[in-house]
Amino acid sequence: MMGPVSEHILDELSWRGLTAQSTDLDALRRDLSAGPLTLYCGFDPTAPSLHAGNLIPLLGLHRFQRAGHRPIVLAGGATGMIGDPREQGERVMNSLDTIAEWGVRIRGQLERFVDFDDSPTGAVVVNNLDWTGPTTVLEFLRDVGKHFSINSMLSRETVKKRLDADGMSFTEFSYLLLQSNDYLELFRRHGCTLQIGGSDQWSNILGGVDLIRRVEQKPAHAFTMPLVTDAEGRKFGKSTGGGRVWLDPAMTSPYSWFQYFLNVSDETATNYLRLFTFLDREELAAIDADTAERPHLRTAQRRLAELLTTLVHGDKETQQVTAASQALFGRGELRELELSTLLAAFQEIPTGQVRLADAPTIVDLLVSTGLADSRGAARRTVKEGGAYVNNAKVTDEEWKPGREDLLHGRCLVLRRGKRHTAGVEVLD
């Protein structure tokens, strides 16, 4: 597990670029060196699935675990009902049913990224609804609320911005207290003395540190990691690559997930390898060098895509997706592919079915496979020279496949532009 020269976890996080803010680093370093430390990170069910950006703190927990510490993964069943205030404005609350359903799904995802065993570093999963739910308002206001100063809460960046803009409900304003109380609760239950999270969580985490100090007269640590951005510094998932990249294979197919990372820029790929993988410095340096010398091989992108697909979807999926990508992508002679290879590849990409008897045109094919959103869009694609059937460009909107075009008598490989592929099964 640990390298021959066991590097301090904080040093590793630092060279990986995973350090944003922290409380007293020297004290944290000391405590981490003293033996297994218990740390936690929370995830609110604000969507049906985690997305790639969530992997940063989640893998962060895992990194600490590998370094000999005990991670607690917190599912935000309670905090998810309230909503962390954001600058864009008041959230519309989701229904309790929705939150509960999302919570279950997300919890299932969370559990896959840390190791459970009986050792002192075995992971723990908790749900803050377990202690927040039973608490009465009066208890909460007396025991927790009393320790918070409205004055300092008002000076928070997000709150100030919101007050200048559209204001903020008391509900969201209270979020800080809930998360702070979580930290206190975990400190009491599990001796948790470190909370990590994305840098947007900084003030929430500090709230807990403060609360623990006031109530328990004990120090606790806060440590945040940068929010992932793409090469232009945009927040991950928000606008990069057309929407979020979800962990749930039903929302983002493993093939799409793989292709997303395969397509990032050189700069982003080398950066992401540090943030999202466990490769050590030597391996990373070798990949960097290779990428610089022979950029067309896209070594960094390939490694990134493979490692992340394996991490999220497993070895088997990665093999299938890689095979599909190789089989379908670009210049290979599709006619030489085995039928089984082709059909396996079709499992990974969007597909459609048509009957030759219906005499479908290229436009019909693009629409039926979902490669184009509408007939107009499909027509546009053809007009723009972006439509391919079996790697041959099709420029006539009225083009129809004939029996001689079929691969193995029953398949077509459709492509829009350079990177969007779909399979067509042709029936009689």
Add this chain to the structure above:
RNA sequence: GCCAGGUUGCCCGAGUGGCCAAAGGGAGCUGACUGUAAAUCAGCCGCGAAAGCUUCGGAGGUUCAAAUCCUUCACCUGGCACCA
């Protein structure tokens, strides 16, 4: 409860009776160049082959004509009050 402001296409945002399928920006898509990169340039970006149709929170109305006016409902925001 009252008063005021707001709700526009994936996002931000202009638009206060016709010239609006709706400016602009971002995101996205295609092409050129390449390395399934970046940068840059060009085109596209509601549906429809077209006629035309559907869109500006929901419903209804005024008008030859509504994103724009009126009514009403919902939600958001700000302010005031009430519950003493």
